[in-house]
Amino acid sequence: DIEMRAEEILEANKLPFMIGGEHLVSLGAIRAVAKRYPDLHILHFDAHTDLRDEYLGTHLTHAGVIRRAWDIVGDGRIWQLGIRSGLREEFQWAKEHTHLHKFDLKAMPQAMAALRGKPVYFTIDLDVMDPSVFPGTGTPEYGGVSFKELMEAAIAGCGLNIVGCDIVELSPGLDQSGASTAAALKILREMLLKLEEPFIKGPQLV
Numbered sequence: 001d002i003e004m005r006a007e008e009i010l011e012a013n014k015l016p017f018m019i020g021g022e023h024l025v026s027l028g029a030i031r032a033v034a035k036r037y038p039d040l041h042i043l044h045f046d047a048h049t050d051l052r053d054e055y056l057g058t059h060l061t062h063a064g065v066i067r068r069a070w071d072i073v074g075d076g077r078i079w080q081l082g083i084r085s086g087l088r089e090e091f092q093w094a095k096e097h098t099h100l101h102k103f104d105l106k107a108m109p110q111a112m113a114a115l116r117g118k119p120v121y122f123t124i125d126l127d128v129m130d131p132s133v134f135p136g137t138g139t140p141e142y143g144g145v146s147f148k149e150l151m152e153a154a155i156a157g158c159g160l161n162i163v164g165c166d167i168v169e170l171s172p173g174l175d176q177s178g179a180s181t182a183a184a185l186k187i188l189r190e191m192l193l194k195l196e197e198p199f200i201k202g203p204q205l206v
């Protein structure tokens with residue numbers, strides 16, 4: 001269903017921007033976008049590797065969504081930043097197949113240089129932020145980035161040739177203060193503004 005809907009959005013020459021929810025929603029959109037852009041690359045912010053081939057008896061899971069994306073785009077086309085949790089085997093597998101940078105988003109300039117001019121699907125698992133600023137998520141992982149660090153890197157990433165994107169893993173019920181939802185919406189808003197930038201040609205105010 002997600003793949004078909006993403007295809008409709010692409011057919012209309014629009015940008016699929018997914019919001020979630022379970023990270024697996026990215027896969028349908030990535031499948032649709034990859035059909036249109038065979039040279040697709042992926043920029044992935046997350047606390048977790050998400051490279052498990054199998055988890056709880058299934059190949060389709062939030063713990064393996066990037067592994068399933070790799071099935072589609074192949075070696076050397078996935079940049080993973082902020083990663084601080086995963087199985088030893090996942091980190092070893094990543095050495096051969098993805099560009100994985102641990103703990104923070106400081107590798108952004110390097111990723112930007114490599115991805116410039118390429119069609120990019122940008123997926124942000126909001127749990128890349130520290131749970132002290134973003135507790136409303138299913139698998140919180142301490143030692144994450146600040147809100148400001150994520151916002152700056154997200155805006156920078158939206159300066160690339162983004163052909164599909166998402167922000168995922170907000171679970172509003174897990175943070176009844178509403179602060180996590182506010183953080184997610186602020187990231188969404190700033191990304192939309194940056195993505196719209198090339199299309200906004202308002203009058204110049206003197």
Ligand SMILES: [Mn+2]
Nearest residue numbers: 047048125127
């Ligand atoms: Mn995650």
